[in-house]
Amino acid sequence: MSKSTHFFGQPVYGQLIKRLNKEKILQISRSLGGERYVKSFDGFTHLLTMLYAVIMRFDSLREIEISMIAEVRKLHHIGIETVPKRSTLSDANSRRSEKFFEEVYRNLYEMNKNKLTSDSRCNGSGNWLKHLRIIDSTTISLFSNLIFKGVGRHPKTGKKKGGIKVHAIIHGNEGVPCDVQFTSAATNDSFMLVPSKFLESEIIAMDRAYINYEKFEELTKRGVVYVTKMKKNLKYELLSDLMEMTPDGKMKYRLQVVEFHKGDIKHIARIVTYVDIKKGKQPKLISLLTNDFDMRPDTIEDIYRRRWQIESLFKQIKQNFPLKYFYGESANAIKIQIWVTLIANLLLSLLQSELERRWSFSGLATMVRIVLMYYLNIQTFFNKPDEDLRLILMEASESPPDEV
DSSP: OOOOBOOSOOOOOHHHGGGHHHHHHHHHHHHHHTTTTTTSOOOOHHHHHHHHHHHOOSSSHHHHHHHHHHHHHHHHHHHHHSSSHHHHHHHHHHOOOOHHOOOOOOOOHHHHHGOOOOOOGGTTTGGGGGGGGEEEEEEEEEEEESSSSSOOOOOTTOOOOEEEEEEEEEEETOOOOEEEEETTTTTTGGGOOOOSSSSOOOEOOGGGGGOOHHHHHHHHHHTTTEEEEOOOOOOOOEEEEEEEEOOSEEEEEEEEEEEETTTTTEEEEEEEEEEEOOOTTTOEEEEEEESSSSSSSHHHHHHHHHTTHHHHHHHHHHHSOOOOOOOSSSSHHHHHHHHHHHHHHHHHHHHHHSSSSOOOHHHHHHHHHHTSSSSSOHHHHHHTTTHHHHHHHHHHHHHHOOOO
């Protein structure tokens, strides 16, 4: 039988990390003091080991070490010369600064962000999608409240669990974070809304946790549009009130211009209210708050609906990578694992964007995990993963040669 049509001289993992520049990564590590007193476990090897662990979804240092021992003959093909001991990896996660992994992520994003822009995300949207930024946060629960302060209490034990909050900003047509910050779970979300970070004509979509009149007024002065969901208890002065009706006499949109007062701050905004109809659920009124008075109300509605893109990103990361178990108990180790998870997510997103075959992210992540150390051509295999099966069936269907 013929050799696999997808055979390649390097494991899938080695091809996946081709975008990582070893010299640049070691330069970043040296600049942050990550190479002091290091004999063999340098920053690049540390990164590759952690990437291997999160892609394979390992739950412990023991699993990482045993698996790498089993694959020892293939490791030099991906740039790892020795199998790190559990103690070595544990010490590195405590000592090497998480800022190193942050800089690697930011550098990788900047080098590849143009490849992430997808026309498929536009779905008939206007030019506003190119200017859209989405802000949100997600909380990753921890077992201890000693490292990162948690919120609430466990319903059974009554003890408060710790949590780290990941604040992220994504571009509307990219799908991966362009900016990330970590805080304890007890930190208010509005911490991430920094008006000076946004440029004129940009649009920000966010949930109601970010409502802050002072920041909203500053955004307005900078020419930045925001769209968020109203809180029920907001107090304001009504300046105008109009209603758009459907042909059958029902409300389509209610458009109100209001003024908010808080101390010396006065902020004028528009409330766009519409009826949200979902299959199998009761219709309900949704009120959106914005400082834009020119865009059509259906555009404002579309902008806010795009906010769910970041919710999908958080779900994607939590479902496909190990963020329930951490490879260290220090704050530094926890942040390292989250940064490496974001790097893995970015690498797989880049692979997904360049493949002709349409993969779901979960399907692609699962397949990559299964064949990570196989010698397969990453492009031909993931574009035509059933090609070998087709050839096998074709050979099996051929008539056997006549006996002489």
